[in-house]
Amino acid sequence: MTAPALAHSTELGRMYARSLQEPPKVPSITTVIGQQSASLDGWIGYMAATAVAKHPDLGSAVGNPGQLRTVVRDSSNAAEQFRDAAAARGDRVHNYCEQVALRALDRPHQLAEALEALAENGEENFALRFDTWWDEYQVKPLAPEVTVWNETLGYAGTLDLVGTIGGKLCIIDYKTKGTDRNGQVKSLDAKVVMQLVAGMKAEESIVDEAAGTWEPWKYGQDPILLGVAIGETEVRTLRANPEVLKAHWFKFASLRRVWQTSLEAASAGTPLLDIAPPGR
Numbered sequence: 001m002t003a004p005a006l007a008h009s010t011e012l013g014r015m016y017a018r019s020l021q022e023p024p025k026v027p028s029i030t031t032v033i034g035q036q037s038a039s040l041d042g043w044i045g046y047m048a049a050t051a052v053a054k055h056p057d058l059g060s061a062v063g064n065p066g067q068l069r070t071v072v073r074d075s076s077n078a079a080e081q082f083r084d085a086a087a088a089r090g091d092r093v094h095n096y097c098e099q100v101a102l103r104a105l106d107r108p109h110q111l112a113e114a115l116e117a118l119a120e121n122g123e124e125n126f127a128l129r130f131d132t133w134w135d136e137y138q139v140k141p142l143a144p145e146v147t148v149w150n151e152t153l154g155y156a157g158t159l160d161l162v163g164t165i166g167g168k169l170c171i172i173d174y175k176t177k178g179t180d181r182n183g184q185v186k187s188l189d190a191k192v193v194m195q196l197v198a199g200m201k202a203e204e205s206i207v208d209e210a211a212g213t214w215e216p217w218k219y220g221q222d223p224i225l226l227g228v229a230i231g232e233t234e235v236r237t238l239r240a241n242p243e244v245l246k247a248h249w250f251k252f253a254s255l256r257r258v259w260q261t262s263l264e265a266a267s268a269g270t271p272l273l274d275i276a277p278p279g280r
Helices: 029-033 041-054 063-075 078-104 111-120 124-136 191-200 241-266
Strands: 007-010 013-016 141-148 156-163 167-178 204-208 215-217 224-230 233-240
Touching: 007 029, 013 156, 029 156, 029 191, 029 241, 041 156, 041 215, 063 156, 078 141, 078 156, 078 167, 111 124, 124 191, 124 233, 167 191, 191 241, 204 241
Parallel strands: 167 224
Antiparallel strands: 007 013, 141 156, 141 204, 156 167, 204 215, 224 233
16 A cells, blocks of 8 residues: 555545545554554664764764764764665565455456556565465455545544455454564564554545445454565565454544644644743
């Protein structure tokens, strides 16, 4: 999933509209989850330091303050560059996964083009591992890249895949992950449980984006929630523990209220006012 038709990038994060003719109305699932504080200071510092150490001009810059400043400047945005590259890679992998599902449904697809995009970036192993997983788990797609809506709480999102595995209904979220030093794909963040349970709790799914036609959500009755970590060496399939779903749903609902109160606070007016000394 790269750009759902009803999703909009706004100052408030990604938001969704009810149709192509309407403005965005509610935050996305990922925007809501993003209200949870997560400090990346350590990782950002590490990425910058690593970029300095690997900079091709570091040797000649030692003892030359002007050139050393250039090395530091070039390396200071290493974390941002890494993040953007990882996001682009994730988009390519997600697009490939979607095309596999569309082909399985005998719907128009661009599978060859998606595979070529991966190959051009040296990422074809992600496709190979995914194909192996798809066959081994005997995935039967029902609804790839389906946009869902919850009016009661006020959010929307696009689910990577609804399908069946072993005859069991599953809601699936793909995550493109790196590989550790042992050649194993890295595990998933627990936040994926909130993402999955929010999808399960949807009330509607889109039928026609242009017309703004929706239908009652058909796949929320006790599905298995799966996070699928796709790497270059393997694919890991992790099930959201049914015992914790209620707690993670309550947490998601609380974060939705945080988003709303932040919006209200921002629109309430100027938060700080100048005040003159007494008698003036």
